[in-house]
Amino acid sequence: MRRYHLVRRADSQLKRTLIYYAAGILISLAIGAVILACLEINPFEYYGRMFTIGLIGNRYGYKSIEGLLKIFVPLLITSLALSLSFKMRFWNIGGEGEFLIGAICASCIAFNSTGMPNFVTVILMCIAAMLSSGIIGIAIAALKVKFNTNETLMTLMINYIMLYVIRYLGDTKAPWNFFLRADSERPIFGSFPESAVMKGIPLGPFTLLWSVLISIILTVIVYVYLKYTKQGYEISVVGDSSATAKYAGMGVGKIVLRTMFISSAMIGLAAALTVSAAGTISDTITNDVGWTGIIVAWLSKLSVPAVFVTAVLISILQYGCQAAATQYPAIDINYADLLQGIILFSVLVADFAANFKIVRKEDAKNA
Amino acid sequence: MKKLISLLVSAALAVTSVFALAGCSGTKGSGNEASNFKVGAIYINSQNDTAGYTYAHHHGITEAMKQVGLDPSKDLYIVDNVPEDDEKVKQAIDQLAGNGCNIIFGISFGYLNAMDEKAKEYPDIIFSHATGYLSNDKNFNNYFGRIYQARYLAGIAAGYKSLALGNNNIGYVSAWGTEYAETCSGINAFAMGCMAVNPDAKVNVYEIYTWGDQEKERQAAELLIDTYGCCVIAQHCDSAQPQIVANEKNVFGCGYNSDMTKEAPNAHLAAPVWNWDAYYATAMKAAMANPSTFMTEVGNYYEGLNAGLVDVSALSSNCEPETKEAIDLAKKMMINGEWDVFSGVKLSFSGAAGSVAVAKTDAPLVTNEGAEIVAAGGASVDDSVIQGTMNYYVEGVTQVNK
Numbered sequence: 113m114r115r116y117h118l119v120r121r122a123d124s125q126l127k128r129t130l131i132y133y134a135a136g137i138l139i140s141l142a143i144g145a146v147i148l149a150c151l152e153i154n155p156f157e158y159y160g161r162m163f164t165i166g167l168i169g170n171r172y173g174y175k176s177i178e179g180l181l182k183i184f185v186p187l188l189i190t191s192l193a194l195s196l197s198f199k200m201r202f203w204n205i206g207g208e209g210e211f212l213i214g215a216i217c218a219s220c221i222a223f224n225s226t227g228m229p230n231f232v233t234v235i236l237m238c239i240a241a242m243l244s245s246g247i248i249g250i251a252i253a254a255l256k257v258k259f260n261t262n263e264t265l266m267t268l269m270i271n272y273i274m275l276y277v278i279r280y281l282g283d284t285k286a287p288w289n290f291f292l293r294a295d296s297e298r299p300i301f302g303s304f305p306e307s308a309v310m311k312g313i314p315l316g317p318f319t320l321l322w323s324v325l326i327s328i329i330l331t332v333i334v335y336v337y338l339k340y341t342k343q344g345y346e347i348s349v350v351g352d353s354s355a356t357a358k359y360a361g362m363g364v365g366k367i368v369l370r371t372m373f374i375s376s377a378m379i380g381l382a383a384a385l386t387v388s389a390a391g392t393i394s395d396t397i398t399n400d401v402g403w404t405g406i407i408v409a410w411l412s413k414l415s416v417p418a419v420f421v422t423a424v425l426i427s428i429l430q431y432g433c434q435a436a437a438t439q440y441p442a443i444d445i446n447y448a449d450l451l452q453g454i455i456l457f458s459v460l461v462a463d464f465a466a467n468f469k470i471v472r473k474e475d476a477k478n479a
Numbered sequence: 480m481k482k483l484i485s486l487l488v489s490a491a492l493a494v495t496s497v498f499a500l501a502g503c504s505g506t507k508g509s510g511n512e513a514s515n516f517k518v519g520a521i522y523i524n525s526q527n528d529t530a531g532y533t534y535a536h537h538h539g540i541t542e543a544m545k546q547v548g549l550d551p552s553k554d555l556y557i558v559d560n561v562p563e564d565d566e567k568v569k570q571a572i573d574q575l576a577g578n579g580c581n582i583i584f585g586i587s588f589g590y591l592n593a594m595d596e597k598a599k600e601y602p603d604i605i606f607s608h609a610t611g612y613l614s615n616d617k618n619f620n621n622y623f624g625r626i627y628q629a630r631y632l633a634g635i636a637a638g639y640k641s642l643a644l645g646n647n648n649i650g651y652v653s654a655w656g657t658e659y660a661e662t663c664s665g666i667n668a669f670a671m672g673c674m675a676v677n678p679d680a681k682v683n684v685y686e687i688y689t690w691g692d693q694e695k696e697r698q699a700a701e702l703l704i705d706t707y708g709c710c711v712i713a714q715h716c717d718s719a720q721p722q723i724v725a726n727e728k729n730v731f732g733c734g735y736n737s738d739m740t741k742e743a744p745n746a747h748l749a750a751p752v753w754n755w756d757a758y759y760a761t762a763m764k765a766a767m768a769n770p771s772t773f774m775t776e777v778g779n780y781y782e783g784l785n786a787g788l789v790d791v792s793a794l795s796s797n798c799e800p801e802t803k804e805a806i807d808l809a810k811k812m813m814i815n816g817e818w819d820v821f822s823g824v825k826l827s828f829s830g831a832a833g834s835v836a837v838a839k840t841d842a843p844l845v846t847n848e849g850a851e852i853v854a855a856g857g858a859s860v861d862d863s864v865i866q867g868t869m870n871y872y873v874e875g876v877t878q879v880n881k
Contacts, residue, residue: 392592438571444525
């Protein structure tokens with residue numbers, strides 16, 4: 113009987129990795145092309161529109177760029193935040209919940225900000241969101257440090273708690289509920305007053321929102337923090353081995369609490385920027401960044417520059433899939449989601465194949 | 480090394496995009512062969528659904544496009560599965576506007592804020608919003624229909640069935656109850672249709688508190704049949720489950736949205752249905768002719784049997800023989816405007832098949848708590864009540880799970 117084993121490749125060749133990734137993506141696009149061909153749609157035309165995010169022949173192309181950036185900013189910040197906690201081997205999968213609590217608290221300020229200066233309101237919204245999300249994060253970290261609870265379960269559950277909190281707010285018509293539009297018989301979320309809506313730098317018809325600049329500055333700060341500060345070094349030591357960290361005299365508990373607070377507060381900031389840019393809140397405001405952010409963080413191997421690039425590419429993929437689907441009446445969003453899933457899955461498989469190989473048992477002994 | 484690999488991922492992704500871009504350069508834009516008029520639609524579910532709310536609207540839009548000479552495979556742009564989230568609706572509108580749509584239909588109530596806001600941003604595009612209540616005087620209207628008229632007709636079919644079976648208990652599975660005027664007016668109209676035939680009929684409403692949940696719809700129908708002994712199950716919910724249950728338990732039913740006779744061949748009588756193409760064709764014609772007069776030509780649209788917007792599906796062979804004549808009589812009175820459901824005049828049907836007669840009697844419209852809404856002989860309640868503020872059940876209606 114022959115047995116097969118997985119063995120990590122001793123060398124990590126640049127060329128091989130490149131080929132595997134390209135092959136993975138091409139295979140996934142080919143699978144998508146078969147489906148498109150069955151629907152009598154030209155796959156080249158479809159993919160062309162997808163990867164140009166529907167800009168060809170679009171009379172309001174700048175709106176597409178604005179829309180793309182609105183998807184990109186929360187994804188980038190959340191992915192960065194998740195990378196921070198993953199680096200410490202703290203499995204924070206509660207990005208959705210931390211995002212939502214931040215969004216709710218920022219909206220509390222936004223809905224009551226009529227007449228306040230725009231700049232002050234947005235800053236207050238950011239602070240409220242960062243504090244609320246940060247407190248949730250630090251509470252879960254404290255339970256982990258104090259009682260060694262399972263942070264994966266705790267963060268996972270917070271997602272559902274917050275989702276139902278916001279659904280409750282969205283469905284409950286009551287005098288106290290300032291989240292809802294007052295003149296509507298049916299419950300429906302209201303719009304923020306002008307004072308709470310994010311402004312930007314006008315470049316012709318295009319508006320570059322401040323949130324885009326903030327997210328880019330934040331990326332640089334996180335990069336420097338991880339690479340050049342003592343605290344950043346501590347995170348990676350705790351991640352490699354918390355025993356080593358202890359032996360080196362580091363306060364592991366303190367580092368975990370601090371990092372989780374920063375990580376959750378960043379997600380809160382992403383939430384405040386998102387609701388402010390949208391000018392409203394809803395139970396789908398997260399756009400699943402808490403989940404997609406996990407994929408971005410791992411595809412990037414937790415490296416900050418790679419997170420930035422991957423977030424750009426995944427945003428283009430997401431926005432492009434929807435833009436292309438719009439132009440074909442036969443294609444609905446389920447196809448777009450399917451294609452995204454196939455592409456991400458192939459990339460992950462390609463990554464695995466580039467790093468591992470399958471060997472027979474007797475070979476493995478010699479390896 | 481790790482960083483290098485991760486950068487490679489990105490590079491590989493980028494390379495592929497370039498490849499795909501190159502692929503598209505040789506293709507032609509679809510605008511060349513299509514006509515100048517483009518229709519945009521924002522759906523809450525998918526255009527590939529085979530039943531339900533989005534299906535009914537998509538069917539209406541494609542049918543209407545054919546009627547006005549547009550090609551749904553070229554001139555129609557759809558953003559589907561758009562949740563009631565202003566940001567996502569706004570992005571959908573930007574996409575449709577960017578693709579050159581001249582008119583944009585939004586079919587779900589929660590698109591309200593975004594359509595209102597974007598109508599100001601794109602003054603050249605007509606925005607048309609189903610079930611909403613906002614509009615402006617240039618390029619933004621709302622549309623809905625008098626589905627209660629069709630429910631009254633379905634009630635006649637149910638009433639005859641209950642008379643024939645000698646069972647006065649009629650069940651009604653409803654998404655919501657008195658919270659929404661849409662569900663509430665539907666229940667009341669159906670009950671009044673039943674009672675026009677069988678004055679002793681009792682309508683038992685089971686509210687499932689959601690627009691769509693097949694399991695709850697099923698359970699509600701089972702409960703109404705098993706516990707309350709209902710002989711006909713009507714419904715205001717998305718799936719055909721209540722009809723399927725009625726079929727399994729050998730009772731009868733009235734579906735909704737589509738003719739559910741194929742799902743429940745031995746049970747289904749007739750269903751209130753929408754023919755949305757009646758509105759969509761009107762709207763498209765007006766927008767194609769002259770967008771600037773759209774609001775005076777079409778305006779806020781609220782029509783019923785008279786415009787063919789609502790109707791009952793073809794009566795199945797399960798119906799009692801008198802049903803067709805009675806429904807035709809009532810339909811005629813509503814089409815020519817001689818009578819409407821929520822007025823101080825009641826219809827009553829009598830006579831055997833072949834000689835069914837209708838009689839009008841002045842009688843007040845009274846709630847099931849005894850409050851008088853319309854005096855005997857009075858005119859119908861306002862459309863704004865039917866569309867927005869009706870929050871009471873009429874006599875003969877009981878909600879069993881309150």
